[in-house]
Each structure stands twice: as C-alpha cells, then as structure tokens.
Amino acid sequence: MVEIRGLHKSFGPLAVLRDIDLTMAAGSVTVVLGPSGSGKSTLLRCINHLEKPERGRVRVDGELIGRRRASNHLYELGERQVLRQRTGIGFVFQSFNLFPHLTAVENIAEAPISALRRPRAEAHRRARELLARVGLADKVDAYPRQLSGGQQQRVAIARALALDPKLILFDEPTSALDPELVGEVLDVMRDLARAGTTMIVVTHEIGFARELADTVVFLDEGRVIEQGPPAEVLDHPRHDRTRAFLSKVLA
Amino acid sequence: MSLLSSARRTSAHPPTAPPLPDELVVVPARHPWRWIAVAAVLVLLAQFLHGLATNPGWEWGTFAGYFFEKSVMEALLVTLELTFAGAVLGFLGGIVLAPMRLSGNPVLRAVSWAYIWVFRSVPLIVQLLFWANLGYLYDRLQVGVPFGPGFFSVGTSQLVSAFGAALLGLALHESAYAAEIVRAGILSVDQRQREAAAALGIPRLRQFRRILLPQAMRAILPNAANELVNLLKSTSVVYVLAIGELFYQVQVIYGRNGRVVPLLLVATVWYVVLTAVLSVLQHYTERRFSRGYAR
Numbered sequence A: 001m002v003e004i005r006g007l008h009k010s011f012g013p014l015a016v017l018r019d020i021d022l023t024m025a026a027g028s029v030t031v032v033l034g035p036s037g038s039g040k041s042t043l044l045r046c047i048n049h050l051e052k053p054e055r056g057r058v059r060v061d062g063e064l065i066g067r068r069r070a071s072n073h074l075y076e077l078g079e080r081q082v083l084r085q086r087t088g089i090g091f092v093f094q095s096f097n098l099f100p101h102l103t104a105v106e107n108i109a110e111a112p113i114s115a116l117r118r119p120r121a122e123a124h125r126r127a128r129e130l131l132a133r134v135g136l137a138d139k140v141d142a143y144p145r146q147l148s149g150g151q152q153q154r155v156a157i158a159r160a161l162a163l164d165p166k167l168i169l170f171d172e173p174t175s176a177l178d179p180e181l182v183g184e185v186l187d188v189m190r191d192l193a194r195a196g197t198t199m200i201v202v203t204h205e206i207g208f209a210r211e212l213a214d215t216v217v218f219l220d221e222g223r224v225i226e227q228g229p230p231a232e233v234l235d236h237p238r239h240d241r242t243r244a245f246l247s248k249v250l251a
Numbered sequence B: 001m002s003l004l005s006s007a008r009r010t011s012a013h014p015p016t017a018p019p020l021p022d023e024l025v026v027v028p029a030r031h032p033w034r035w036i037a038v039a040a041v042l043v044l045l046a047q048f049l050h051g052l053a054t055n056p057g058w059e060w061g062t063f064a065g066y067f068f069e070k071s072v073m074e075a076l077l078v079t080l081e082l083t084f085a086g087a088v089l090g091f092l093g094g095i096v097l098a099p100m101r102l103s104g105n106p107v108l109r110a111v112s113w114a115y116i117w118v119f120r121s122v123p124l125i126v127q128l129l130f131w132a133n134l135g136y137l138y139d140r141l142q143v144g145v146p147f148g149p150g151f152f153s154v155g156t157s158q159l160v161s162a163f164g165a166a167l168l169g170l171a172l173h174e175s176a177y178a179a180e181i182v183r184a185g186i187l188s189v190d191q192r193q194r195e196a197a198a199a200l201g202i203p204r205l206r207q208f209r210r211i212l213l214p215q216a217m218r219a220i221l222p223n224a225a226n227e228l229v230n231l232l233k234s235t236s237v238v239y240v241l242a243i244g245e246l247f248y249q250v251q252v253i254y255g256r257n258g259r260v261v262p263l264l265l266v267a268t269v270w271y272v273v274l275t276a277v278l279s280v281l282q283h284y285t286e287r288r289f290s291r292g293y294a295r
C-alpha cells in the first residue's frame, strides 16, 4: 500500500530524513517512534507531499506521490494533481487544526464538497454519520471552540475519514490532550485499526503500539534504526538508542 | 497614646478571630473618582452646548436652511458614490494585491510591493491632479500590439472625465492601503489552517475564499472600517477637480453668500452622520464574522 524508497529530505544544511526505506501493507497499522526532532513529522509530511523530498520516492497504492516519472527523471506534479492525490490520504494533526469558523459538520463536509464535488446535502448526511461513529452525534452544530480537546480531535479524525482515504496519517494525535481525554481518541483509532484502515501513527502511546501495531518503526536522527513487530522492537530492542528511548518513555 | 496601649494589648493577648457568621455580605468596590469625572464631563458638555445654542455666529437658521437643500443633497450623493465606488474598487484591488505580495512567485511579489510603495508615497491630491492632466501627457490612448500597430484609439479627455479621474485616483490609492489591510488579515490566520486545508486537498481558490478569508476578516474589518471612514473624508480632496461633492458644494455656496461657518457646519454634520451609519454597519458585520469565536 505504502512504499517509501531512498527518501531524503533536508532543511538547508540540516538533513532531517536520510535514506528511508519502508513498506506498509494494506490494512496494516504502523507506529513510528523516535525522540523529538528525529524527523517523524517530516516523514509523515513527505508521504502526503506537504514537504517536498529532495530524493527518493513515495508510492501510495502504486501511485507516485507528488512526482511524475519520465524515463530517468522525476518531475514535480502541478498543485492541482497533488491536491487530488491528498484526497486519498487523511492527515490528523497534533493540534487538530479544525476550521474555527465552521461547525463540526461543516468542518467534515468541506473537503468532500469542494475537493470531491459531492452534493452538499449528501456530504452533510455523511458527515453526521461520521460524527456518530466517533461518538459525537450530539455535537453536529458545535463550533470547535465549544468542544474539548478530545472531542476536537475526534472531529478531526471524522474530517479525515470523510474523504474515504486509502491511508490515514496520525501525527501525535494525543500529545496535545489532557491525560483523561487521551483514551477517547485512542478508542476511535482502535476501532479504525480493527476495521482494517491502513494507518501510520506517530505516537508515544506504547500501549497503543503494543496492542494494535503490526510494525513498529524506530526513527533516530532521520534514520530508521530498527523496525519489526511490537513484541520484538518494544520488548527486545536490539539497538542501544531504542532501548534508551523506551526506558524514558516507559518510565 | 490610646493607639499605643491598644497595640500593646493585642500583642499581649494574641488575637482570637471572632467566629464567622455563615453569610458575609459582599460590599462592591466604590469608585469615588468615577463620580467626580462624570461631574466634570457634564459641566464641560453643558458649557459647550450652551455656546452652540447662544453664540449667534453658528447661524443655526442658515444651517437648517441648507442642510437638506437640493444642491447639498445632490453633492451628498456624489460623495456617497465616490466613497462606495472607491471602497469597492479599492478592496477588489487589495484582495488581488495582498495574495500577490504573499505569493511564492517573485515577479508577482515584486509587482505588488512596487505598486503599494508607489501609491502610498504619492499624496492623493497630487495623484488626482496627475490623472486630471493625463491628456497633457498623452492626448490619445490606443489599444494594440506593444510598440506595434494599434487597433483603436480614443482621445484621453473623452476617456477620462473629471469624475473618472477622481474615481481612478481614489481606487488606485485605496487599493494600496486595502492591500496592506488584507495582507495583515491573512497573516493573522494561523499557518496551520492553510496546511490543514491543503492536506484535505481543498482547491487553492477555495482554501482562500472559504478557509483563509473568513478568518482573516476578523482582523481585516476594524482596519477596513477605519479606512472606509478615512475614504469618506478623503473624497473632499476631490474638490480640486471641481467635482460637485459635498465639500466642493458648500464652498460654492459660501463663496456666493459669505456664510462660511454655518455651511462648513452643514458639511461637518453630514460627515458625522455618515460616519455614524458606517460604525453601525461595522458593528453588525463584525458580529457576523465572529461566528465560532466565543467572546
């Protein structure tokens, strides 16, 4: 489903991702771990082409993201095509980033209406279904400011789902939440994982990784240091850095 | 002495606080200075109103006679037309120039920057006189291939009437200011909003219209209202082109009858009334765009 080959990204002189090779199967859950600044967010942002990598390529469902290949060259795609590709890739941000001037249902229906040209009534009906699915059927007309952090993040997940994406990327979806609100968001993500959604999740919730991840990837200084099933990487890490990181997170 | 002895007594017997009753009465803070300020303001206001009423120099009779006079009404209409057209054209220009100035394209950025620089530098009155004298520089304007043959041409003075020159000047001038107001509004929106919209694949123009602009409006509106009031009064500068707007018209009248003060008062009161109307509109528009922001 997702295939990353030789991905390289730097900001000026700072190499943030170096030679990343990763493969994720359809329906799989991949958890990305790593210390702050190791390039986790940048990796996710390269997958939906919010950042443009200098080298390497990303394929989602066989389709090259953000680039077009002709003989030995990769050509940057036009903005319109990139935007179309992004409709197939959901993104859930650490800071929710809901549109504050739109109600919950309008937040969710906006992209289906404007990017997929769905009729308004149908998009709103679907948005209500999705709100019910994340347990917020009674918050249809609430503005983001009237919702708790956990509720906002659940609306943001519903907003990503509204495009029926092949893949959803989560960038620390629970890091901005009060501890007692983390559970409600993880519950929604657990349901998605069990329903066979392909997910790549950056998180420090080791419990979530242990329970649901098919693969855990450990990133450090822009490199994949190790990867494997959670039982291996979390319980028997081979690399010192992974061990040091886990002991801090689990402390 | 009694103070001292009482102090000594308390230190000798550490105070045991009297038992608190269940309900304590809250006494709101008192504001004695507020009442003194109110009194001072009322005295000054009374004095001012007394002066307005009793000083014969204001000539209230003349004022009343001209306030709704036909030529004044017509002039008022011209002022309103100039303000309305100047604001609409100005903000349309601003909505184009501001994203240009923020765009990734260096050519667009430079063009917008240069435009704003030039049109903010030239005083409005100077610019108006330039446009009015365009015929002196170019007596015919033609459409055609650059440096090549022309398809058709018109005389400049036919194309640019005095009113046209005034409108052109106001619109170009306003665009530069509006561009900065709109740009400030766009910059006030969290960068992550645009990113969220881009991640959802929302088309570019729609991102601007549906996501960015409505949020930017909250920062744009107070400044835009300010600019609109400014524009309303700037239209009085157009008198240099002998266009019959409000200020020009009262000058014409007092030039004839010598009643300077009451006629200036006619213009002043109209400007005050129009500004009040704009303020009311501003209030309701701001309320409309604060949707979703609890206050």
Ligand SMILES: Nc1ncnc2c1ncn2[C@@H]1O[C@H](COP(=O)(O)OP(=O)(O)O)[C@@H](O)[C@H]1O
Residues within 6 Å of the ligand: A011, A016, A034, A035, A036, A037, A038, A039, A040, A041, A042, A043
């Ligand atoms: N737009 C940017 N410009 C410059 N440096 C950036 C930018 N985005 C991220 N970085 C840098 O790249 C490194 C990796 O960032 P990030 O991917 O956000 O790490 P993580 O999500 O793992 O904490 C950090 O050192 C960060 O400062």
Ligand SMILES: [Mg+2]
Residues within 6 Å of the ligand: A040, A041, A042, A171, A172
């Ligand atoms: Mg991050």
